[in-house]
Amino acid sequence: MRTRRAYRIPIEWDAIRATDLSNIRDDARQAHGLASYDPALVNTASCTSAITFIDGDRGVLRYRGYPIEQLPGRVRFLDVAYLLIHGELPGGIEARDWAAAVSSGADLPGAITSMVAGFPAEAHPMGVLLAAWSALGAYREASKAVDDPTVRAAEVPRFLGSIAALVGLVVRHRTGRPLASPAASKADYSTRFYRELFPAEAPPDPVLADALDTLLIIQADHEQNCSTNAVRAVGSSRVDPYSAIAAGIAALYGPLHGGANEAVVRMLHQIGTVDRVPPYIESVKRSERKLMGFGHRVYKSYDPRAKIIKATMERVFDVTGTSPLLDVALAIEAIALEDAYFIDRKLYPNVDFYSGLVYEAMGLPIDTYTTIFAAARMAGWVAHWLEGIQDPEQKITRPRQVYVGRDARDLGR
Numbered sequence: 001m002r003t004r005r006a007y008r009i010p011i012e013w014d015a016i017r018a019t020d021l022s023n024i025r026d027d028a029r030q031a032h033g034l035a036s037y038d039p040a041l042v043n044t045a046s047c048t049s050a051i052t053f054i055d056g057d058r059g060v061l062r063y064r065g066y067p068i069e070q071l072p073g074r075v076r077f078l079d080v081a082y083l084l085i086h087g088e089l090p091g092g093i094e095a096r097d098w099a100a101a102v103s104s105g106a107d108l109p110g111a112i113t114s115m116v117a118g119f120p121a122e123a124h125p126m127g128v129l130l131a132a133w134s135a136l137g138a139y140r141e142a143s144k145a146v147d148d149p150t151v152r153a154a155e156v157p158r159f160l161g162s163i164a165a166l167v168g169l170v171v172r173h174r175t176g177r178p179l180a181s182p183a184a185s186k187a188d189y190s191t192r193f194y195r196e197l198f199p200a201e202a203p204p205d206p207v208l209a210d211a212l213d214t215l216l217i218i219q220a221d222h223e224q225n226c227s228t229n230a231v232r233a234v235g236s237s238r239v240d241p242y243s244a245i246a247a248g249i250a251a252l253y254g255p256l257h258g259g260a261n262e263a264v265v266r267m268l269h270q271i272g273t274v275d276r277v278p279p280y281i282e283s284v285k286r287s288e289r290k291l292m293g294f295g296h297r298v299y300k301s302y303d304p305r306a307k308i309i310k311a312t313m314e315r316v317f318d319v320t321g322t323s324p325l326l327d328v329a330l331a332i333e334a335i336a337l338e339d340a341y342f343i344d345r346k347l348y349p350n351v352d353f354y355s356g357l358v359y360e361a362m363g364l365p366i367d368t369y370t371t372i373f374a375a376a377r378m379a380g381w382v383a384h385w386l387e388g389i390q391d392p393e394q395k396i397t398r399p400r401q402v403y404v405g406r407d408a409r410d411l412g413r
């Protein structure tokens, strides 16, 4: 309308290329053509991806085509990680080689153990994990060769072994236990991870080890979420993958993202009893606070992962005994699902609403929950990092801005 010129912009994959907008320009006024303004990337596809599909209106989540509901209990987390990273579930020999290569990453340099030990025990485990993971990259010099497929193939499985070992170390430090890693065993990845987290005198109950496996599976990937976008953006600079993944750990730490699992349980403790739920909900509706564990950028219906966690939680509580906070959580959900504020805004429980209750029932300290999420999400971060750096269209991520500052001015004499 400004120039009365007509433009043709092709539509591809139900999207337009934002770079095509730059052909729309008022030559007299603009150095660059039209840009799109989308500060939180609410309606901007930043890449193509073949890893995870979400239909947020219908509550559908699929990993490489498999519905999320079909995976827990039938496939173990380590095979799901292989699926996300390689595109197919592993066959017998592939699964064995994959597990062995993953295990090789669990051998952490002694300096990393000393580094974790140097933090105060009350330091937030996500801060410690972030620092230690970044430092680990300095010991894995070969990983800098991001364009070498042989190096990538050797490094990728080690990320999964390293994160489980590192989270175990951080949790043992947080809980004041000896830092030495448990003896290697032939148990599967999730059971060994369970042993990293909990004292040796508590042999893993199969229900709890399976619950951990389920939690790892459902938190393994979620397409272009905040932390995965961070990994892809930082990885686009061709930095080593440890540094790119450190960006993901930092993003996950935030209470609006993975840190919500901790924030939910703090909220439930703060509310305390069912009779205090209605006034709390009213304060949310007055915008005094957010209801943690509710709402999602993509899901405008019940998060399918929350359904799976809810069922898992019931099995865990059969073993551990129920939580006094469960009634508070159920009351919040019941009220919110009937209330116009939440219905109109399509706010439903997300993956973090019930996961913290499961971690609490297992006996983990509240500030360690997000470290478990990081161990799970490593699978997705690695899959997306690999996909991004092999995509010829994926240049260095460098968005535009709309400058709203002062015009040129002069310091004067």
Ligand code: ACO
Binding pocket: 225, 255, 256, 257, 258, 260, 284, 289, 290, 291, 292, 293, 294, 295, 296, 297, 298, 345, 347, 350, 351, 352
């Ligand atoms: N409690 C109360 N109101 C909410 C909540 C909430 N949890 N979430 C969204 N809303 C309201 C907003 O205030 C807004 O209301 P308005 O239209 O009157 O202004 C409306 O719903 C739309 O919300 P947005 O802020 O536009 O949603 P956005 O997509 O930007 O944010 C997010 C998504 C960050 C997840 C948000 O729902 C939230 O903060 N939830 C609580 C934190 C949380 O549970 N995060 C974990 C998400 S899952 C994960 O990352 C692993």
